[in-house]
Amino acid sequence: MGEAVRAFTVGSVECRVVPDGVMGYEPESLYSGLPPEETGLAVSRLVDDRGLVPVPYHPLLVRTAAGLALIDTGAGLAIAEESGEPVGRLPQALAAAGVAADEIALVVLSHAHPDHIGGLTAGNGRSRRPAFPRARHVIGRAEYQYWTSGQLPGDFAWMGDLARQHLIPVERAGLLDPVEGEQEVAPGIRVIPAPGHTPGHLAIALASGPHHAIFVADAVLGEPNFAHPDWTSPFDTDRAQAARTRCQLLDAAARGTAVVAGYHLWGPGTVEPHADGYHWNPLR
Numbered sequence: 001m002g003e004a005v006r007a008f009t010v011g012s013v014e015c016r017v018v019p020d021g022v023m024g025y026e027p028e029s030l031y032s033g034l035p036p037e038e039t040g041l042a043v044s045r046l047v048d049d050r051g052l053v054p055v056p057y058h059p060l061l062v063r064t065a066a067g068l069a070l071i072d073t074g075a076g077l078a079i080a081e082e083s084g085e086p087v088g089r090l091p092q093a094l095a096a097a098g099v100a101a102d103e104i105a106l107v108v109l110s111h112a113h114p115d116h117i118g119g120l121t122a123g124n125g126r127s128r129r130p131a132f133p134r135a136r137h138v139i140g141r142a143e144y145q146y147w148t149s150g151q152l153p154g155d156f157a158w159m160g161d162l163a164r165q166h167l168i169p170v171e172r173a174g175l176l177d178p179v180e181g182e183q184e185v186a187p188g189i190r191v192i193p194a195p196g197h198t199p200g201h202l203a204i205a206l207a208s209g210p211h212h213a214i215f216v217a218d219a220v221l222g223e224p225n226f227a228h229p230d231w232t233s234p235f236d237t238d239r240a241q242a243a244r245t246r247c248q249l250l251d252a253a254a255r256g257t258a259v260v261a262g263y264h265l266w267g268p269g270t271v272e273p274h275a276d277g278y279h280w281n282p283l284r
């Protein structure tokens with residue numbers, strides 16, 4: 001699929017993908033409940049020799065006049081060790097970008113799934129400490145409440161345990177800032193409630209003068225979602241809402257000619273309405 005673009009600008013805002021790695025997923029875990037003749041063609045092109053879809057984990061480093069922000073924090077070392085997959089490499093990607101962890105002034109968490117928050121803390125057990133010790137950490141209040149409630153459906157309980165492991169040390173350090181509704185969290189960086197994938201899932205809008213970009217996070221789970229915005233995943237807590245949110249974000253991006261980036265997209269691009277979905281134009 002060619003070399004994806006890693007860096008782009010939004011007016012004076014500089015954005016850079018800082019890759020955490022790639023994880024193989026069962027196709028059914030990304031796009032499920034569909035007749036194979038429908039998904040087969042789109043998905044079979046993507047699978048590796050294990051029959052898994054390679055899914056990138058792509059946090060975004062954002063440099064504004066106000067400082068450095070990081071959107072999502074990768075899977076962390078525990079998940080890398082447990083899965084044996086090449087993820088958890090955000091620290092190396094930041095080092096390669098010449099950025100030290102204590103230079104990050106703001107961490108924005110799109111949501112609290114393991115692949116997004118596993119890199120929030122370093123260390124083990126009670127010695128866990130925030131990996132970004134000088135950053136204010138923004139998360140949707142609904143997201144924080146959902147994953148720390150201790151009242152999750154059985155399939156999701158392990159993810160709640162993991163979310164608590166990482167979020168509580170950040171909260172104890174006084175660095176966690178749960179937010180409600182749409183708001184600007186730094187000059188040019190606005191969080192927008194985008195529920196469905198999870199209850200408090202956030203999209204992150206970047207703006208500088210007339211220029212716009214939107215980090216859709218997991219409102220789009222992979223490139224096939226552009227042509228098939230109705231395809232949903234068992235990871236979505238509300239699948240119908242996930243599809244509605246996806247279309248709202250992509251409609252707005254198409255209208256506003258915004259650059260679209262996403263955690264599980266290979267690189268940034270733009271969208272235009274096409275047939276029952278969208279046409280995806282990767283930046284070159």
Ligand SMILES: [Zn+2]
Pocket residue numbers: 113115116218263264
């Ligand atoms: Zn994800």
